Amino acid sequence: MLEVEDLRLSFGGVLAVDGLSFGVGAGEIVSVIGPNGAGKTSAFNCVTGFYKPTAGRIRIDGADVTGRRPSLIAARGVSRTFQNLRVFGEMSVLDNVRAGTHLWLRQRVVDALLHTPRYRRSEREGTEEANKWLDFVGLRGDRAGLVRNLPYGEQRRVEIARALARRPKLLLLDEPAAGLNHGEKAELLDLIRRIRDLGIAIALIEHDMGLVMEVSDRVVVLNFGREIADGPPEQVRGDPAVIEAYLGRDADEAEVEAAREEVGGARGE
């Protein structure tokens, strides 16, 4: 579903992404991890058309979308959530998710102005779809209330429901576990798996190694924009280059052991 080939992105002199290649198939979960500033979000921004890559190729479902506009890439079935939650706080829960349906409902302005039967039908369809996704993400409670009045963890679910309401083939989740408590993280893990079971390809940026190791089919590791590992979680967690990336070269034995624990987070040992 997603193929990234030798992706490069530079900001002036800084190579934020330096030759990244990876793919995500339908029904697959691939995590992109790495220390702060490794280039993860920059890579996602290239995939969504937010940034224009300096070099390399990006294909969605076989079509080359390198350097294309975000609206075109969204229309090709790419949806995302953001590191810093982006919801419309002053809109209702339901309207936030209905906003996601506008990508495919294709309402015409003239129908909206005249409130034609066609417009009312499509509004109903959008509402049903939004309610379906709110059920799917497990958002209980008042859907007519403003999003800003929800607890943080529930606002995150609204953002995911909105991304799903766009009917994506590929979903990019940028640090979805940030700010969630233990119970909410367990629910997120289950939600990500259920999204995968719908046949949607998922690319995940996440710092919570427990979650990453538990949920991912493959893990791609970036350091200073370069890909230093790509493989199943059990392979990546034991990779010395990965441990070093999280630590730096001068770490002592105790620090190495602590990093091993972190990267190996979900083993339950």
Ligand SMILES: Nc1ncnc2c1ncn2[C@@H]1O[C@H](COP(=O)(O)OP(=O)(O)OP(=O)(O)O)[C@@H](O)[C@H]1O
């Ligand atoms: N708009 C920008 N202009 C200039 N430099 C940028 C810009 N965005 C990112 N960078 C630089 O590119 C590099 C990669 O940043 P990026 O945010 O992609 O890393 P990251 O892996 O997502 O980090 P984090 O885990 O902290 O979110 C960093 O050196 C960063 O300072």
